[in-house]
Every structure is written in C-alpha cells, then in structure tokens.
Amino acid sequence: xxxxxxxxxxxxxxxxxxxxxxxxxxxxxxxxxxxxxxxxxxxxxxxxxxxxxxxxxxxxxxxxxxxxxxxxxxxxxxxxxxxxxxxxxxxxxxxxxxxxxxxxxxxxxxxxxxxxxxxxxxxxxxxxxxxxxxxxxxxxxxxxxxxxxxxxxxxxxxxxxxxxxxxxxxxxxxxxxxxxxxxxxxxxxxxxxxxxxxxxxxxxxxxxxxxxxxxxxxxxxxxxxxxxxxxxxxxxxxxxxxxxxxxxxxxxxxxxxxxxxxxxxxxxxxxxxxxxxxxxxxxxxxxxxxxxxxxxxxxxxxxxxxxxxxxxxxxxxxxxxxxxxxxxxxxxxxxx
Amino acid sequence: xxxxxxxxxxxxxxxxxxxxxxxxxxxxxxxxxxxxxxxxxxxxxxxxxxxxxxxxxxxxxxxxxxxxxxxxxxxxxxxxxxxxxxxxxxxxxxxxxxxxxxxxxxxxxxxxxxxxxxxxxxxxxxxxxxxxxxxxxxxxxxxxxxxxxxxxxxxxxxxxxxxxxxxxxxxxxxxxxxxxxxxxxxxxxxxxxxxxxxxxxxxxxxxxxxxxxxxxxxxxxxxxxxxxxxxxxxxxxxxxxxxxxxxxxxxxxxxxxxxxxxxxxxxxxxxxxxxxxxxxxxxxxxxxxxxxxxxxxxxxxxxxxxxxxxxxxxxxxxxxxxxxxxxxxxxxxxxx
Numbered sequence: 001x002x003x004x005x006x007x008x009x010x011x012x013x014x015x016x017x018x019x020x021x022x023x024x025x026x027x028x029x030x031x032x033x034x035x036x037x038x039x040x041x042x043x044x045x046x047x048x049x050x051x052x053x054x055x056x057x058x059x060x061x062x063x064x065x066x067x068x069x070x071x072x073x074x075x076x077x078x079x080x081x082x083x084x085x086x087x088x089x090x091x092x093x094x095x096x097x098x099x100x101x102x103x104x105x106x107x108x109x110x111x112x113x114x115x116x117x118x119x120x121x122x123x124x125x126x127x128x129x130x131x132x133x134x135x136x137x138x139x140x141x142x143x144x145x146x147x148x149x150x151x152x153x154x155x156x157x158x159x160x161x162x163x164x165x166x167x168x169x170x171x172x173x174x175x176x177x178x179x180x181x182x183x184x185x186x187x188x189x190x191x192x193x194x195x196x197x198x199x200x201x202x203x204x205x206x207x208x209x210x211x212x213x214x215x216x217x218x219x220x221x222x223x224x225x226x227x228x229x230x231x232x233x234x235x236x237x238x239x240x241x242x243x244x245x246x247x248x249x250x251x252x253x254x255x256x257x258x259x260x261x262x263x264x265x266x267x268x269x270x271x272x273x274x275x276x277x278x279x280x281x282x283x284x285x286x287x288x289x290x291x292x293x294x295x296x297x298x299x300x301x302x303x304x305x306x307x308x309x310x311x312x313x314x315x316x317x318x319x320x321x322x323x324x325x326x327x328x329x330x331x332x333x334x335x336x
Numbered sequence: 337x338x339x340x341x342x343x344x345x346x347x348x349x350x351x352x353x354x355x356x357x358x359x360x361x362x363x364x365x366x367x368x369x370x371x372x373x374x375x376x377x378x379x380x381x382x383x384x385x386x387x388x389x390x391x392x393x394x395x396x397x398x399x400x401x402x403x404x405x406x407x408x409x410x411x412x413x414x415x416x417x418x419x420x421x422x423x424x425x426x427x428x429x430x431x432x433x434x435x436x437x438x439x440x441x442x443x444x445x446x447x448x449x450x451x452x453x454x455x456x457x458x459x460x461x462x463x464x465x466x467x468x469x470x471x472x473x474x475x476x477x478x479x480x481x482x483x484x485x486x487x488x489x490x491x492x493x494x495x496x497x498x499x500x501x502x503x504x505x506x507x508x509x510x511x512x513x514x515x516x517x518x519x520x521x522x523x524x525x526x527x528x529x530x531x532x533x534x535x536x537x538x539x540x541x542x543x544x545x546x547x548x549x550x551x552x553x554x555x556x557x558x559x560x561x562x563x564x565x566x567x568x569x570x571x572x573x574x575x576x577x578x579x580x581x582x583x584x585x586x587x588x589x590x591x592x593x594x595x596x597x598x599x600x601x602x603x604x605x606x607x608x609x610x611x612x613x614x615x616x617x618x619x620x621x622x623x624x625x626x627x628x629x630x631x632x633x634x635x636x637x638x639x640x641x642x643x644x645x646x647x648x649x650x651x652x653x654x655x656x657x658x659x660x661x662x663x664x665x666x667x668x669x670x671x672x
Contacts, residue, residue, distance in 0.1 A: 222596075223595075223596040226596055235610075235613070241596050241599050241600050242600060243600070244596060244597055244600070247597075254597075255593055255595055256595050256596040256597045257591055257593030257594070257595065257596075258593070258594045258595075258596050258599070259559075259591055259592050259593065259594075260558075260559040260562055260577050260580060260592040260593075260594050261580055261583075261590075261592045263577050263594070263606055263607075263608040264577050264578060264579070264580070264608040264609065264610065265608065265610070266608060267607070267608045267609065267610050267613065268606075268607070268608050269605065269606070269607045269608075270599055270604075270605070270606045270607075271599075271603070271604070271605045271606075272599040272600040272601065272602060272603045272604050272605075273600065273603065274571075274600065274601070274603055277571070277603065
C-alpha cells in the first residue's frame, strides 16, 4: 500500500519536495483496533510541528517509512473491536496513507448518511471539535458576547465564529490573511467583519471593528496576537489559546510571551485547549453540529485534492497559508 | 491634622527617609461621603507602585502634601451619607493620615463587636477580600484540590491557603522568604508545607512537596513564579494572578512573560484578579469570614506599630519583605 513519507528529518519550513509516496507494508489490524481503507486524509497544521517531534510525544517520523500523525476517514476492512464490522465507516488517528491501522480508543464510528464523508475530517472532525470545545466548553460563549477569531478562514476559526453566533454572540469579527479569505469569512461564514492582517494599518482596522472591545477571543496563531486581543479585551474577557501556528516552523521553541500584567489589568481568563481531551465527547459533538450543517447555520469550505501523490503540494500550500478552507486529500473515496 | 507624605517624587525602591509626617489641612466631608477619625492605617505593597503613578489611574502623590492610597479603619466624625452617623465605624479608601475623608461609594460599615477593629484592614479588609475572591470566585477551590500559594506568610496568601482548606483542599503548600515566615505559615496558618525561596534547591524542595503536581495556584509576585507554578500544574489547573510585587519597585514596566505554550500544554486556566471589583460584595465576604475567625479556622498575624511617625519605617520593612503578617499602624485606636 502507499503512504506519504518524509524523505529525511525535516528541520526547516516543510516543502513538498521533503516528502514522497512510498510503497510500505500493509499494517496488521491492532488489538481492539480496526483496519480501514482510507477515503479522506486530513492535512493539518499540527503535522508540521509533529515533524519536529514537538507534538505531545509523537516521535519524529522515520524517514522513508513514516508520515506525521493526522486523522482519516475510512471504511472498515477488518475489525478487532466490538461494535465495528467490515463496511462500517470510522474517523480516527492515522497517517498520510491508503490503508490505516486505527489503534484502540483512537477512532469513532461515523454515519455517511448524516453528512458528506469528507466533512468528518473537517467541521465534523478534529478542527470542529476544537472550535466546539473552545466556544462551548472553555470560552462558554453566550448571549451578547463580542467575539474575535484569529485564522478565521480556517476550519477551526470559521467553525468557532459560526458556533459563537449560534450560542448568542452579538458580534463576530475575524482576522485572516488576504482579501479572498476575508471575503469567505464574511460571505460564507457570516462574520460581521474580517480584517486582513496583510493589509496596511490592520490593527487600527481591527480596533475600529471592535469599538467597544471584545468579550471572547479564540487564538491559535501566536502570543503576539494574544497580546493584541488582550489589548482589545473588556474586563473579564475569556480567551482560549489552542495553538501557536506561527511558531510551528521556527528553528527553536519560543518563549511566546503573554504579559501577566495585561492578564491582571484586564481581569482576563485565559484557557489552554488541547483537543484530544474532548474527543471522548465526539458523539455529543456530532449530534449537536449535524443539525446546524443541515439547517445552513454552519458552513464549511474544503480545499481538497485527489490522490496521495498530491498531498505534499497541498501540505506546502497549507504551511504557506495559501489554502482556503479545510485541506484534505481524497484517496479512493466511495462513488455514490 | 497629620499625614505621612512623600518628600519628593520617588523613582527608586522606597526608603523610610522618602517620607515625613506633615501637618495638613483637615479635609472637608465629601458629598455622600464620611469623615472619620482614623484608628488603623493599612500599609500595603500596592502603595509602592501607586507612588510611581502605575496603580489604576492614581496620580503620583504630590510631594509634601499627599500619601499614596491605602485603606483605613476609622470612626465617623461627620457624615453626609445616609445610613452613617457620628460614632459609627467604617472601613474605606484613604491615605496615611489621622483624619480621612472617605469618598462616596468607597467605604463600608463595620461592626467592632464582630472582630477586633484592626482585623478590618487585614483579614477582613482588602487583603482578605483578595484571598476570598481568588479562592472562592476565580480559582473556585473545591474538594480535593492541591493548592500552591506564593507570598504565603502575607495576609493575602495566608488567608487564601486557610480558605482553600475550608473549601476542601486536600493539600496546601506555601512559598515564603525565610524560616520564620515558613514556620508561621505551617504552625499558625496550618499549611501542609512551606518552602523557603531563600534556601538552596528550593525549587527541588517545592517539586518534592507537590509530587503529584498542583490543581490551583495563587500568585501575586512574578511571572517567573507563575511559570514555575505552571511547570508543576496538573492538566486543567486554575491559576489566579493578582499582583507582580517583585516588579513594583523596578525602573520600568516589565514584560512579565508567561509562556502561551505552557498555558496550552497544561490546559491551564489563568485568571486576572483586581480586588476592587469584589468590594461591592464586602458584606457577604465579612459574613462568611467572621465565623471562620471565631471558630479558629482562620488565623492571622499583625505586624503593627503605633503612631503615624513610625509608618515610614514599617513601609520600608514591608518593601524589603521583612514584615511578618499584615502591616498596619495604630493611630489613636479606641481604648476598650
């Protein structure tokens, strides 16, 4: 079977040429796990930091043999897990690969009749759970909140902003890079405004878009943006920190300084979010979000390619921030 | 009347010689305010940062005329506020002075029969409200928590730790400077352990005192200590930041960096606390703490001197960290 693997240890900003498609041995079905034929591979920013061995204990992928960790949607070929049978569909942890061995406790059954299968790696997958955990369980967005969302065109930010609206936010403002992304955020995700951080005077534009400040922010890019959000915060604003994407390809681990004095002065509440912790609530999450997708309250956009051979270029596009929406690769998707 | 005033603008670590006792005009009773004969003046770390004009908008005190802001307990001489009459006792915002004009909305009636009057500038005053707001309303200490308290010998830290025990903490560990303070923290406040940050290998001692990490921390000294607490935090630990005492006498405003990556990795919840916000709940606070003092569950220690002329030396002692317990000055206290 095929897997996209690293050609060498990667200590620079990853390029498509750092990867190749290799023929590797088909894995065995793990004890209490399942073996799936992959239909969709998720392509995620965190894979970039995982390449350097800095993602929650995942080791550096072995060159010419392993990919960084990701999530996939696949159809069960073999099951050693009660409740899963050949032909069932699952979403779980795997690599950039054609056939995946999903280990015990790291996969969930999904229903292809409730939503398009590809959605399960995006709005109904890890990015969606991140946004849901942040908006609902950590920031606890409620009636009247004024919300700032960074990386708003991405699947986490876009979903966060739309869920915030569902939970009663009176205003949702995004930050994204470039006019195409900002148009998507406003027109498709329905944010009230989106500021292009590549434009001149963008911080002034952001202040103008939030004349009364913010009560909630969701941040996954940098400590600098966290400080900017704090500067715009009303007292007792809640901020969720769930990533430092800007630093994923730096040469060293940074200090990512958030000023303790600003936290105190704003009486801010900052919460760190690690999405893994919320995966046990995956079914509750799906049950809440599927109706929102059906009703048109929750929209999403995919930036997809066909075939594992096109994954490296898509990953480079993501690393460079040139993707629009959720990046994913279709690998033998079912024909309906 | 007498007031302790600054001799000059203070841009260094304050010394006793920076202050003098001046004869100043007795203030008028403010509209909707009260005029009190002061019995006890609170001496607080925040007065140090207020001297530099860096405390929530308080201006730099005018040399030879003004003191930094503080709190006092006094007996009403004149009242222009409904509900207060001459002879009543009050706690409120004033200066280092003999007669104080307490402005509208900045004072509370107190009952000398419920607790010693001096307690109302300490465990039943602003330091106590800080500890209560932090433990009960922000950290929400509950059954089973493992608590770390910095500046544990002080009136805020000591009260925080004892309240944490009342709220069900299974373990309370303090950090303080010197063996005398640590003995106070363990023997009088009943903490399980107190680590002397002036001793060798103190961070190793602290780790050893918290072999399973902490679930709550209260921090009012520095970002460095916040980072140390985060390094010892269990996932989802709650930390309250309410001061940066180490930086109150520095030459410039610091960056006080707390690493955003550490917040994320620990799924920590950091909350900024400004005690002013909780003063409207003063009566609720007093009603909760008085019975705890009466029952012996909440102990406190005072470091007091008699007479305004001795205030400057006491303030220097506090700035140098050589005080033991709540620093206050008795000024014409009532004889019982």
